[in-house]
Amino acid sequence: MNTIGWPNYRSLNQEGIVFAIAVVLFVAAAIGLPGFIDPNNLVAIVRSVSVLGILALGMAVVIIGRGIDLSAVAIMAMSVAWYLQLLNSGTPDGLAFAYVLAGVLAIGLLNGFLVAYADVPAIFVTLATGSFVFGYVRSQLITQDAVPVPQGHWVELLGGLRFLDVPIEVFVFAGLAFLFFLFLRYTKWGRYIYFAGDNPVAARNIGIPVRPMLVLRYVLSALVALVAGLLTAASLHSINTRVVNSTLLYDIVLVAVIGGIGLSGGRGGVRNVLVGAALIGILLNAMTIIDIPLLYQNLIKAAILLGAIIVDGIINPRDEQTAQQGDI
Amino acid sequence: MKLIKTLMAAATALAVTTFVAPTFAADDPGPAAYAQALKGKRVMLVPLAMGFDLAQGWSHYLKTEVEAWGGVFETRDPNWVVDAGAQAITDAISSDTRPDVLIIHAPDLNSYSKLMKKAQAAGTYVILVDNPANFPADAFVGSDWDRLGQLEAEAAIKGCGPNSSKKIGLVQGDQANSSSLYQYAGIMKVLDKNPDFKVVAKPDSNWDATTSRNVTTTMLQQNPDICAIIDFWDGDATGAAAAIRDAKLDGKVFLVTTGGGEKAADCDKLQDGTYGAVVMTDLARQSGDMNAIIKFLLQSGQPAGTSHTYIYTLEKATTKADLKPDSCWDLKALQAQAAAK
Numbered sequence: 281m282n283t284i285g286w287p288n289y290r291s292l293n294q295e296g297i298v299f300a301i302a303v304v305l306f307v308a309a310a311i312g313l314p315g316f317i318d319p320n321n322l323v324a325i326v327r328s329v330s331v332l333g334i335l336a337l338g339m340a341v342v343i344i345g346r347g348i349d350l351s352a353v354a355i356m357a358m359s360v361a362w363y364l365q366l367l368n369s370g371t372p373d374g375l376a377f378a379y380v381l382a383g384v385l386a387i388g389l390l391n392g393f394l395v396a397y398a399d400v401p402a403i404f405v406t407l408a409t410g411s412f413v414f415g416y417v418r419s420q421l422i423t424q425d426a427v428p429v430p431q432g433h434w435v436e437l438l439g440g441l442r443f444l445d446v447p448i449e450v451f452v453f454a455g456l457a458f459l460f461f462l463f464l465r466y467t468k469w470g471r472y473i474y475f476a477g478d479n480p481v482a483a484r485n486i487g488i489p490v491r492p493m494l495v496l497r498y499v500l501s502a503l504v505a506l507v508a509g510l511l512t513a514a515s516l517h518s519i520n521t522r523v524v525n526s527t528l529l530y531d532i533v534l535v536a537v538i539g540g541i542g543l544s545g546g547r548g549g550v551r552n553v554l555v556g557a558a559l560i561g562i563l564l565n566a567m568t569i570i571d572i573p574l575l576y577q578n579l580i581k582a583a584i585l586l587g588a589i590i591v592d593g594i595i596n597p598r599d600e601q602t603a604q605q606g607d608i
Numbered sequence: 609m610k611l612i613k614t615l616m617a618a619a620t621a622l623a624v625t626t627f628v629a630p631t632f633a634a635d636d637p638g639p640a641a642y643a644q645a646l647k648g649k650r651v652m653l654v655p656l657a658m659g660f661d662l663a664q665g666w667s668h669y670l671k672t673e674v675e676a677w678g679g680v681f682e683t684r685d686p687n688w689v690v691d692a693g694a695q696a697i698t699d700a701i702s703s704d705t706r707p708d709v710l711i712i713h714a715p716d717l718n719s720y721s722k723l724m725k726k727a728q729a730a731g732t733y734v735i736l737v738d739n740p741a742n743f744p745a746d747a748f749v750g751s752d753w754d755r756l757g758q759l760e761a762e763a764a765i766k767g768c769g770p771n772s773s774k775k776i777g778l779v780q781g782d783q784a785n786s787s788s789l790y791q792y793a794g795i796m797k798v799l800d801k802n803p804d805f806k807v808v809a810k811p812d813s814n815w816d817a818t819t820s821r822n823v824t825t826t827m828l829q830q831n832p833d834i835c836a837i838i839d840f841w842d843g844d845a846t847g848a849a850a851a852i853r854d855a856k857l858d859g860k861v862f863l864v865t866t867g868g869g870e871k872a873a874d875c876d877k878l879q880d881g882t883y884g885a886v887v888m889t890d891l892a893r894q895s896g897d898m899n900a901i902i903k904f905l906l907q908s909g910q911p912a913g914t915s916h917t918y919i920y921t922l923e924k925a926t927t928k929a930d931l932k933p934d935s936c937w938d939l940k941a942l943q944a945q946a947a948a949k
Contacts, residue, residue, distance in 0.1 A: 314830075315829060315830050318829065319831045320829055321826070324825045324826060324829055327825075328822040328825070348683070361932070418659065418687075423943060424659050424660060424664065424939070425657065425659035425660050426660070426843065426846075428872060439850070439854075447854065458656075466938070512818060515818075515821065515845050515850050515854075516818065516821065516847055516850050517818050517847055517850065518817075519818055520816075520843070520844075521659070522657075522688060522815075522816070522843075523816065523818070524661075525687070525688045525818055526814070540800065550928060557902075565826055566821050566823070568809075568811050568826040568827070569826060569830055571809050571810060571811065573783055573785050573812060574782060574783060574811070574812035574814055
């Protein structure tokens with residue numbers, strides 16, 4: 281039980297390993313790289329992983345419940361692109377937002393329904409709905425990849441918002457992380473997610489509403505994606521749907537998994553997301569300061585992930601139960 | 609009497625010439641040969657994706673012209689996926705309606721080389737547009753990226769001025785796309801000639817705006833006195849612009865980029881000061897070049913793969929000062945025009 285609660289100092293798990301790597305990197309960068317320890321740079325690090333971290337929070341909740349949401353990036357980019365397109369073509373703001381919110385909820389519900397009630401594996405459902413969302417919005421609702429934010433719109437103003445010189449994304453990330461922490465740790469449905477993720481059949485047998493909760497998780501993930509999309513557009517004053525083809529989706533899974541949220545479900549929490557995001561943020565920032573070319577950056581990122589997984593495999597061998605049920 | 613006769617003869621001669629002239633024009637063999645060579649010919653454009661300004665502009669100008677001479681114009685949309693592009697080309701070559709001219713926007717130097725060879729073997733002329741590739745196509749139409757990089761560097765040096773920090777930051781695309789590699793080479797050529805200007809950082813954006821923003825933030829954090837940044841594409845330079853805005857360095861950092869000269873993407877942003885200079889491709893002229901080489905190849909009678917022509921588009925760095933009403937083309941207007949038809 282302790283693995284989902286406060287740190288377990290007796291055994292070193294993947295989260296601990298990754299946290300240690302992050303600390304070592306941080307110290308090394310602080311000593312070796314001029315300007316790394318500068319408060320502004322630290323804020324920039326947190327900011328650079330804020331949107332990624334927000335998406336990873338949504339992903340974490342789904343993965344803990346033994347699922348996966350591969351439609352997150354498509355929902356993030358396409359919902360906001362559609363919203364901006366509606367605004368640009370003169371739809372009133374309230375109505376446009378209502379449409380988009382309804383669309384996002386519908387996709388979340390569809391994901392959840394197909395996984396929970398039609399018993400289709402999550403990986404296939406969300407892969408399909410992600411492609412559908414991208415294809416439909418791209419071909420039917422918007423005219424080009426990049427959709428600009430109308431001048432003076434609240435999304436643009438949101439991007440310029442600062443408290444104590446810290447960009448708004450950082451506060452949204454922190455706020456959402458706290459809310460997710462409260463949800464997962466102190467609410468009944470939050471705790472149930474661990475039971476359902478660890479052993480869905482047993483959870484159902486003891487009377488937990490496994491299926492409605494599953495639907496809820498996918499809806500939650502879709503809404504989180506919408507927030508992440510709005511923040512992206514706020515900062516860049518436009519949204520480019522090309523991001524759907526990027527490695528962002530894998531980065532989200534990477535942040536969750538590298539932080540120690542097992543793909544077999546029932547393990548992990550908000551803290552793991554924060555640790556994963558911290559490692560990625562520090563790593564990318566340090567590599568950019570050193571001016572390492574992108575090809576090597578990807579190689580180093582992948583090597584560290586591989587290393588963490590191998591060490592985890594050695595320290596925490598797979599148990600009988602996971603071996604029988606399998607990962608996703 | 610003799611004078612009158614002469615005059616009348618002259619008048620008759622004049623009249624005959626006047627009446628004969630139209631018959632003479634109808635005998636011009638040009639239009640018939642032109643129509644015979646071109647009518648029903650198929651032209652296919654396979655860009656990196658159909659959803660961005662360059663591809664939409666090319667497609668508009670090519671379609672108008674090709675359909676005007678009785679040809680068939682088609683596009684395929686690989687949506688930035690190299691495999692999908694390869695599939696589209698493969699299908700096109702082997703289909704019953706094999707295109708007579710294939711216009712390919714290559715994603716990198718090598719990916720489509722074999723397929724383009726196959727296309728030529730099947731008798732399809734291959735025209736490369738915008739991105740060069742390691743393949744002797746029938747024609748290359750697009751930017752001389754090396755020259756384009758030089759123009760960017762010159763604009764950046766001018767934007768910095770002689771009394772600046774002389775520190776320049778680059779936001780490259782990636783390390784595979786020829787447009788990024790050659791652009792970098794061109795920039796470095798100019799900077800080698802101006803040794804007091806230094807490149808302080810050269811991260812890659814992978815053509816993604818968020819990545820561009822993050823790396824530019826770090827770059828400005830490390831070197832707050834940077835006087836110019838060159839971002840390799842206007843598609844992701846919005847990210848670099850956001851980083852400059854966030855660092856409250858608007859007006860202090862001269863942002864140079866390159867793009868297809870679309871109004872919302874380039875001219876509007878020059879106007880509002882987001883970009884200091886944009887090396888813009890004259891898209892209508894570039895499309896015109898493509899049209900001309902298509903018409904030439906189809907009439908030449910030479911087998912595909914015989915000749916190799918390079919047609920570089922004239923590039924120019926535009927700043928707010930030399931912005932004119934016709935500096936850019938307007939995608940929205942083209943779309944409205946297409947919708948009205």
